[in-house]
Amino acid sequence: MTVALEIDGLAKVYGTLRAVNDFSLRVERGTIFGLLGPNGAGKTTLIRMLTTLIRPSAGSARIEGHSVLTSARTVRSLIGVVPQENNLDRYLTCRENLVLHARMYGMAPTEYNRRIDELLELIGLTGRQHDFPDTFSGGMQRRLVVARALVHTPRVLFLDEPTTGLDPQSRRAVWDYVQSLTPQMTIFLTTHYMDEADALCDRIVIMDHGRALVDGTAAELKERLAHAHMYELEFRSDGERYEKILRELPFVRNLQRTGNSFRLALEGEEFLKPLMDRIGGDDIRKICLKEPSLEDVFIELTGREVRE
Numbered sequence: 001m002t003v004a005l006e007i008d009g010l011a012k013v014y015g016t017l018r019a020v021n022d023f024s025l026r027v028e029r030g031t032i033f034g035l036l037g038p039n040g041a042g043k044t045t046l047i048r049m050l051t052t053l054i055r056p057s058a059g060s061a062r063i064e065g066h067s068v069l070t071s072a073r074t075v076r077s078l079i080g081v082v083p084q085e086n087n088l089d090r091y092l093t094c095r096e097n098l099v100l101h102a103r104m105y106g107m108a109p110t111e112y113n114r115r116i117d118e119l120l121e122l123i124g125l126t127g128r129q130h131d132f133p134d135t136f137s138g139g140m141q142r143r144l145v146v147a148r149a150l151v152h153t154p155r156v157l158f159l160d161e162p163t164t165g166l167d168p169q170s171r172r173a174v175w176d177y178v179q180s181l182t183p184q185m186t187i188f189l190t191t192h193y194m195d196e197a198d199a200l201c202d203r204i205v206i207m208d209h210g211r212a213l214v215d216g217t218a219a220e221l222k223e224r225l226a227h228a229h230m231y232e233l234e235f236r237s238d239g240e241r242y243e244k245i246l247r248e249l250p251f252v253r254n255l256q257r258t259g260n261s262f263r264l265a266l267e268g269e270e271f272l273k274p275l276m277d278r279i280g281g282d283d284i285r286k287i288c289l290k291e292p293s294l295e296d297v298f299i300e301l302t303g304r305e306v307r308e
């Protein structure tokens with residue numbers, strides 16, 4: 001495997017908190033890698049260390065063979081970063097935002113003008129290039145932030161929650177675009193959307209409390225739960241009452257509720273009868289066996305309590 005990213009025992013400590021704790025990883029060149037984890041798991045801290053914004057407390061990381069500790073300048077020239085927030089300069093036009101970025105990377109106008117024309121075409125903003133970002137929709141701003149990270153043709157692109165807050169059409173447009181960047185580029189992305197990780201990523205790590213919990217393709221992670229007996233259960237009414245009943249049953253796990261519908265795992269097939277005996281059949285609209293989803297794996301590993 002040709003490695004784009006090598007991380008060895010990376011850690012970041014804030015006081016007594018280990019935000020990232022002994023994290024090691026190899027990411028193959030030309031692939032899309034996805035990092036998942038609940039709020040506060042340490043994803044942004046890890047990205048900040050890899051993009052040379054903060055110094056690790058321990059461990060090492062190399063990007064395309066260059067150390068983030070001793071060759072930070074080289075690393076910065078090799079990477080593109082799309083942060084969580086759309087941090088565009090609102091006093092510059094769409095094109096000027098891209099030009100400013102090109103100049104910061106020391107590119108000459110002969111080099112960057114053509115590149116910017118290509119990128120504007122690719123993200124469908126050629127006709128709006130002289131407008132200010134404040135007049136753009138969220139999806140257009142997001143596309144511009146991604147294009148800006150690509151002006152200097154990075155080898156590795158970091159995307160921190162690239163589609164948060166976008167409508168389904170814009171999300172899919174970003175997915176198509178990200179996919180079109182490989183295999184020339186390696187993509188490292190974080191997301192809270194399981195369908196996004198499932199659709200886009202060649203490989204996924206789920207992290208929590210600063211550590212990697214599992215590592216594999218979406219199919220491999222789901223296979224971990226293949227033994228689990230997942231069911232979808234829908235009641236005609238009284239979702240709240242049934243939630244209480246289901247939570248008290250010792251053989252029910254990973255309960256997720258949406259209105260009167262539930263997803264749950266049973267500890268074994270033999271518990272289906274006791275389940276039906278307890279809830280009775282009158283109010284049930286639907287019950288069916290479910291293939292485990294990536295979200296089920298995520299909840300199984302990281303628990304269901306809401307994080308700060």
Ligand SMILES: Nc1ncnc2c1ncn2[C@@H]1O[C@H](COP(=O)(O)OP(=O)(O)OP(=O)(O)O)[C@@H](O)[C@H]1O
Nearest residue numbers: 014017018019037038039040041042043044045046
């Ligand atoms: N500068 C800092 N000083 C102190 N603690 C910090 C600092 N930055 C992050 N933390 C803590 O480190 C932990 C990891 O935070 P981080 O932002 O990396 O999580 P995350 O996985 O990116 O979360 P989210 O999904 O909400 O973006 C959290 O407990 C956070 O409060």
